[in-house]
Amino acid sequence: MIEIQDISKSYGQIQAVKNLSLNIRKGEFYSLLGPNGAGKTTTINLLGGLFYPDRGSIRVNGISIQENPNAIKNWIGIVPQEIALYNELTALENLRFWARVNHVSKQGLDAKIHKVLEYMGLADRASQSISKYSGGMKRRINIAAALLHDPSILFFDEPTVGVDPQSRSFIYHIFKDLRAQGKTILYTSHYLEEVELLSDRIGIIDHGELVAEGTFDELRLQSGLKEQIHIQFKKISEEKLEQIAKSPLLSAKSNAHGFVNTESCNYVGSNRTEDLSRLVQFFAEHQIAIEQIEIKPVDLEQVYLHFTKVDLRD
Numbered sequence: 001m002i003e004i005q006d007i008s009k010s011y012g013q014i015q016a017v018k019n020l021s022l023n024i025r026k027g028e029f030y031s032l033l034g035p036n037g038a039g040k041t042t043t044i045n046l047l048g049g050l051f052y053p054d055r056g057s058i059r060v061n062g063i064s065i066q067e068n069p070n071a072i073k074n075w076i077g078i079v080p081q082e083i084a085l086y087n088e089l090t091a092l093e094n095l096r097f098w099a100r101v102n103h104v105s106k107q108g109l110d111a112k113i114h115k116v117l118e119y120m121g122l123a124d125r126a127s128q129s130i131s132k133y134s135g136g137m138k139r140r141i142n143i144a145a146a147l148l149h150d151p152s153i154l155f156f157d158e159p160t161v162g163v164d165p166q167s168r169s170f171i172y173h174i175f176k177d178l179r180a181q182g183k184t185i186l187y188t189s190h191y192l193e194e195v196e197l198l199s200d201r202i203g204i205i206d207h208g209e210l211v212a213e214g215t216f217d218e219l220r221l222q223s224g225l226k227e228q229i230h231i232q233f234k235k236i237s238e239e240k241l242e243q244i245a246k247s248p249l250l251s252a253k254s255n256a257h258g259f260v261n262t263e264s265c266n267y268v269g270s271n272r273t274e275d276l277s278r279l280v281q282f283f284a285e286h287q288i289a290i291e292q293i294e295i296k297p298v299d300l301e302q303v304y305l306h307f308t309k310v311d312l313r314d
């Protein structure tokens, strides 16, 4: 459905995207993850035809975006990272504006606007100025604007940044519904729990290059990480923490990411039995009394850290 072949894009000296190839299938929910500045927004903007790659090709439904951008724009809805709304206008007026920009037919336009407002749970606020909206409500209107022309492909660039938990949960259910409708979705987000639940496949990019790709289970296998061992212990002093945090077991783990504080330790590893016995022995040697041990499968955040070595929220 979307074939990206070997694209590169630079801004002067900065190479934002390097030889990137991706294939997004029809009806797939594909998440693109990467640290700040990895090239996610540039990729979305290239796919949306906002500018062209320096090299490589992008085809949507077999049609080249460089050769026939207008044919493709009708199929695509883009929700940008920045809220693209006029504060002094009402929600209705903003959506009429976006309808004009996206060449939505004037026929039955108010009915279409009403439908998307209803879908986004804001029908009763249609005539209110956007300046009175909360951050979460603005995000919902931002999404509504992209849905007006009923596109089959949607690009979401961090659509829940700065959103209150209630709106985030609402928007999460919208994503689930759009996915169930069979829309093809490219999504970027810093909320990895949501990415894990929603995605069919995940691509991880760093410095403009794809470093890993697959379903969450495939990525987990590729990382070699299996479980996280959470150990709760009797509170220790800051001096003792400093001492144990320097130990090779808890600090210099080549293939894992963990943390230790004065009350607990989270260890991410690949061999439950060995890891557990080493940890228990370690705490016994340091005369630290273990109170509770919990073992859980690794989550996307740890797998992501394995590939990028950078916290997504840094």
Ligand code: ATP
Pocket: 011, 014, 015, 016, 034, 035, 036, 037, 038, 039, 040, 041, 042, 043
């Ligand atoms: P974030 O998570 O912070 O949104 P990102 O993964 O979306 O980051 P991009 O915004 O695509 O990354 O940026 C990739 C690189 O290109 C960064 O080094 C960024 O500083 C640079 N860059 C992006 N837009 C421009 C621009 N208009 N002019 C110059 N450099 C740019």
